[in-house]
Amino acid sequence: MAGPFEGPFQGSIEREAILARIAAHPIEGGPEARRRAFAELVLGDHAPGTPYDSISIAGEGGTIVYLHGGGYAFGSPRSHERIGAALAEATGLGVVLPVYPLAxxxxxxVQLEAAVATVEEADGPVVLAGDSAGGHLALVTALELGRRGVDVAGVILFSPNTDRSGLSSTRARNEASDPMVDDEGDTELARQCFGDLPLDDLEVSPLLADLGSLPPLLLEVGRDEVLLDDSLLLAEAARAAGVPVTLHVEPEGLHMMQLWAPWWDVAAASLERAATFASEVTGARRRA
Structure with a gap:
């Protein structure tokens, strides 16, 4: 297996190189075609699609449980291993990237059940993290654990899906500026996962839930993303519920931008902020 920092780029890159790669690797077709296309986009043109195993990176002082994105339909621990490896290297904490069932x-x-089980088995303190649909899963998992009285030290959300009830204005306004997400495609993926659950169900749209049990929260999102309001509205609601919130809106950011670290400085800076946050909430000594 290739190392976590191998992939489609060599050396530092600019935003335009990522945009060109995204345009050349559309995520389309049936489930297996989408899984293979996403793997090739992120890992290289000869990456296998599925299956992948969970990934555990040893550390001490606590655990980051990282839940990969991909619309609940694609993505894997392997596609997000670079993110996990970067967080482990920067913090010294253990990192677990679990496999969870895909729609x-x-x-x-079943995705929620798998995430809860992973946290319950992890060495604490635990930081829950995830991007896109994985961010949604991290948020819903944190809320479920709060209802069960299970402590989580912090939650890191990269461009999460948090609301499908119609409160967002950027799902329409930013479609032309977001190369990764359009509302129609995002809605299709959600329907595959959530079926006939109402759009205002608290697990489908956790923005509407009682957020008061959440631990400190870090949100990172790009300014021109379709899901920008999903982060802005969550930050507002969580603060109103008394949750400590750190929000960073990146002017140059792209959806799932963290996938492009270490080559893109914007992505690397986002992971640096996440590592600092994880170290602070767990009491771990931040590595230089």
Whole structure:
């Protein structure tokens, strides 16, 4: 298996190189075609699609449980291993990137059940993290654990899906500026996972839930993303519920921008902020 920092780029890159790669690797077709296309986009043109195993990176002082994005339909621990490896290297904490069942073969809530089980088995303190649909899963998992009285030290969300009830204005306004997400495609993926659950169901749209049990929260999102409001509205609601919130809106950011570290300085800076946050909430000594 290739190392975590191998991939489609060599050396530092600019935003335009990522845009060109995204344009050349559309995520389309049936479930297996989408999984292979996403793997090739992120890992290289000869990457296998599925299956992948969970990835555990040893550390001490606590655990970051990282839940990969991909619309609940694609992505894997391997596609997001670079993110996990960077966080482990910067913090010294253990990092677990679990496999969870994908839709449409496995509808909700098996993803939530798998995430809760992973946290319950992790060495604490635990930081929950995830991007896009993985950010949604991290948020819903944190809320479920709060209802169960299970402590989580912090939550890191990279461009999460948080609301499908219609409150967002950027799902329409930013479609032309977001090369990774359009509302129609995002809605299709959600339907595959959530089926006939109402759009205002608290697990489909956790923005509407009681957020008061959440631990400190870090949100990172790009200014021109379709899901920008999903982060802005969550930050506002969480603060109103008394949750400590750190929000960074990146002017140059792209959806799932963290996938492009270490080559893109914008992505690397986002992971640096996440590593600092994880170290602070767990009490771990931040590595230089």
């Amino acid at each position: 449409p073969e496995h509808p909700w809530p």
